[in-house]
Amino acid sequence: MTPEDYPALFHSADESSVAAQSSYLWLIRLQYGLLITAATVALWFDNAPALLLVYAFIVGASTALLIYMSVKKPEKDWYGCRALAESIKTSTWRYMMRSEPFEDVPQVSSVKQKFAAFLKGILDANSHVRDSISRRPKMGDQITPKMNEIRALPLEERREFYRTKRILEQRNWYVRKVKTNRRHFLGWIAFCILIQGSAIVLALIRSRYTEGWSIWPAEPLLVVASAAIGWIQIKKFNELASAYSLTAHEIGIIQTRISDVTSESEFSEFVNESERAFSREHTQWVARQND
CATH class of the missing domain: 1.20.1050 (Glutathione S-transferase Yfyf (Class Pi); Chain A, domain 2)
Known part of the structure; x- marks a missing residue:
């Protein structure tokens, strides 16, 4: 699709x-x-x-x-x-x-x-x-x-299409998002540590060399660190990584059951259950964003 x-x-x-x-x-x-x-x-x-x-x-x-x-x-x-x-x-x-x-x-x-x-x-x-x-x-x-x-496809072809184009693609999307969010979380945490560490170093230098620079940029550095922390909270990298990981596992469990579907009624029930799982994660995402 x-x-x-x-x-x-x-x-x-x-x-x-x-x-x-x-x-x-x-x-x-x-x-x-x-x-x-x-x-x-x-x-x-x-x-x-x-x-x-x-x-x-x-x-x-x-x-x-x-x-x-x-x-x-x-x-x-x-x-x-x-x-x-x-x-x-x-x-x-x-x-x-x-x-x-x-x-x-x-x-x-x-x-x-x-x-x-x-x-x-x-x-x-x-x-x-x-x-x-x-x-x-x-x-x-x-x-x-x-x-x-x-x-219009027969049941077997629709089932295979749903497995590859919906379930597998959805699972792969969540796995990619888990890796991306964790990488971004670690990157921003490292950036915050670097900026705040720089502010600490400047404070220690200033305590020993009071007659040094006329301008000490410690305060802007702390504002930058605060902005980075705020960005982490807005993007919710770690929280989303955990939620996406659980959803990817749930989709994997759903995937194992599709081969047991042999009738139209069973397939209808299976698709509805799968779509509810996809929708549940998104509903929870919206709720997290509104918190």
């Missing part, structure tokens, strides 16, 4: 989520940048009192940005659009696998109508992100030719 094989609504929600995430994280970076700049400017107060005005302006801009983010809560669009995109994706797989509530019926048109109604229901349940999605309209089909092609 390529991204183009999913409904047009999925693309709108997915792109909106990516854009909202990027905007939110850049606002966080800007907030930290302003604070670091303010701490750096403060080093020259004694030599250039006029910099007090610059300092006041920077702190004022940082405060205004804080108020804006507190009121607008731009991260909500990120979470909401991602939840909508994942709901559409799991519904798409249920449709293609003829899983409940899109099981096989004599008239395929009735299933298509049910899927369209299902999409509308998902969109209505996420009405708070309508504005974000409306800014990225897509002209593709809501039921793509690929979806109907896969749905």
